[in-house]
Amino acid sequence: MxxxxxxxxxxxxxxxxxxxxxxxxxxxxxxxxxxxxxxxxxxxxxxxxxxxxxxxxxxxxxxxxxxxxxxxxxxxxxxxxxxxxxxxxxxxxxxxxxxxxxxxxxxxxxxxxxxxxxxxxxxxxxxxxxxxxxxxxxxxxxxxxxxxxxxxxxxxxxxxxxxxxxxxxxxxxxxxxxxxxxxxxxxxxxxxxxxxxxxxxxxxxxxxxxxxxxSETLLLEYRRDLKRFLTRESEIYPTMPQGYFDDETLTVLTALRDRAFSYRCESLMTDFPTVQATxxxxxxxxxxxxxxxxxxxxxxxxxxxxxxxxxxxxxx
Incomplete structure (x- = not known):
């Protein structure tokens, strides 16, 4: 053996x-x-x-x-x-x-x-x-x-x-x-x-x-940090991850950021796009x-x- x-x-x-x-x-x-x-x-x-x-x-x-x-x-x-x-x-x-x-x-x-x-x-x-x-x-x-x-x-x-x-x-x-x-x-x-x-x-x-x-770890972290900003748990708007999202997602998230600065409310999280991270x-x-x-x-x-x-x- x-x-x-x-x-x-x-x-x-x-x-x-x-x-x-x-x-x-x-x-x-x-x-x-x-x-x-x-x-x-x-x-x-x-x-x-x-x-x-x-x-x-x-x-x-x-x-x-x-x-x-x-x-x-x-x-x-x-x-x-x-x-x-x-x-x-x-x-x-x-x-x-x-x-x-x-x-x-x-x-x-x-x-x-x-x-x-x-x-x-x-x-x-x-x-x-x-x-x-x-x-x-x-x-x-x-x-x-x-x-x-x-x-x-x-x-x-x-x-x-x-x-x-x-x-x-x-x-x-x-x-x-x-x-x-x-x-x-x-x-x-x-x-x-x-x-x-x-x-x-x-x-x-x-x-x-x-x-x-x-695949989705950075996405979940970004969502968490965005929610912390919208609920005023944090005063820092989160940095968007580089080299991660596709162009369409970047466009949606950039528009969401612009709205967040003028209307800071947790309800904006409903506008967070569905993302298939790679x-x-x-x-x-x-x-x-x-x-x-x-x-x-x-x-x-x-x-x-x-x-x-x-x-x-x-x-x-």
């Missing part, structure tokens, strides 16, 4: 820090991307929760189905994905979860083969490790942007010369500060640095963009994640876990 290929099995932990309203969508997005990228690699995924992320009662109930940080220390997955969250403080070091997140950075470096840090988690990790502070942008960097690979690396082999990636952020990391502190830029766009890495004991991979996003970034996202899973399979130095608990899924 042939034995299973141990190097073709990887275990991944996902620390889901997203706000309550996005918890389940974020689970779905990352699971879908990992499944699409797995190929012939068997991937087992388990979700974890930081204890200090502010939650409503419903959010705490959902997060209670995740495993704890103590479980993560015992499980020691091959790879780790750490999501961002919606910031509450002007300074990341003032966030209630700062200490837990920085301890996670230290642990991941010593105990994973590679870790992916997404959006705010990227900004927090580089601030903690090297003092690189994100800079507030004049307006939200929002939309789908053309990216190009700018370095040869195991994660970029075979990437198209041009691919697309969603971004949704109010802050940016200065490229010069990243490179001067030892980070290697892998992909770049007109939105700035897209993906970059730093080889510590673990390979740390950082995304300012969101390869995991589904995912133009999936190919690049799957390609990048497939290479990451291959990296884990090649470089991990321990046997895969056999124990499967609640919220741990096997993807083939």
């Amino acid at each position: 042939s034995m299973p290929d141990r190097n073709n099995n990887v275990a991944i932990g996902i620390v889901n820090n997203m706000p309550d309203s996005a918890l389940e969508a974020t689970e779905r997005q990352f699971l879908s991307l990992v499944e699409a990228a797995a190929g012939d690699i068997t991937v087992r995924v388990k979700f974890y929760a930081l204890p200090d992320v502010p939650r409503s009662d419903a959010g705490r109930l959902h997060a209670a189905s995740y495993s704890s940080m103590r479980d993560l220390l015992n499980d020691a997955p091959d790879g780790l994905i750490v999501t961002g969250t919606e910031p509450r403080a002007a300074d990341l070091m003032d966030e209630p979860y700062w200490n837990s997140l920085t301890r996670l950075v230290e642990w991941a470096d010593q105990n994973t083969t590679s870790a992916i840090w997404s959006c705010l988690a990227t900004h927090a990790a580089v601030l903690y490790m090297d003092g690189v502070r994100r800079q507030r942008l004049g307006e939200k960097r929002f939309g789908v942007f053309d990216c190009i690979p700018v370095a040869e690396h195991e994660l970029t082999v075979g990437l198209p010369l041009r691919f697309r990636m969603p971004h949704s952020r109010w802050n940016d990391l200065p490229e010069q500060q990243l490179t001067s502190t030892g980070y290697r830029i892998l992909t770049r766009s007109s939105a700035g640095v897209d993906a970059f890495v730093k080889q510590r004991k673990s390979l740390f991979v950082f995304f300012q963009g969101h390869p995991e996003y589904e 995912n133009t970034w999936r190919r690049g996202a799957v390609h990048f994640y497939h290479h990451w899973l291959e990296y884990l399979a090649r470089h991990k130095d321990r046997e895969p876990q056999a124990h499967v608990e609640a919220k741990q899924l096997t993807i083939r």
Whole structure:
């Protein structure tokens, strides 16, 4: 009887820090991307929760189905994905979860083969490790942007010369500060640095963009922000996502914006058009994640876990 290929099995932990309203969508997005990228690699995924992320009662109930940080220390997955969250403080070091997140950075470096840090988690990790502070942008960097690979690396082999990636952020990391502190830029766009890495004991991979996003994620975010403006929850009219809507939709949304400035009322949401959004970034996202899973399979130095608990899924 042939034995299973141990190097073709990887275990991944996902620390889901997203706000309550996005918890389940974020689970779905990352699971879908990992499944699409797995190929012939068997991937087992388990979700974890930081204890200090502010939650409503419903959010705490959902997060209670995740495993704890103590479980993560015992499980020691091959790879780790750490999501961002919606910031509450002007300074990341003032966030209630700062200490837990920085301890996670230290642990991941010593105990994973590679870790992916997404959006705010990227900004927090580089601030903690090297003092690189994100800079507030004049307006939200929002939309789908053309990216190009700018370095040869195991994660970029075979990437198209041009691919697309969603971004949704109010802050940016200065490229010069990243490179001067030892980070290697892998992909770049007109939105700035897209993906970059730093080889510590673990390979740390950082995304300012969101390869995991589904077709309608930016659409739903724009609708949410527009409603916040119309209900006066926010005084900022939302930035329309670049490179995302077709011309007909842009025309309708521009007219809606003009009406909103003269008649600011939630009832205008009934004029929001029906949109069939297209995912133009999936190919690049799957390609990048497939290479990451291959990296884990090649470089991990321990046997895969056999124990499967609640919220741990096997993807083939």
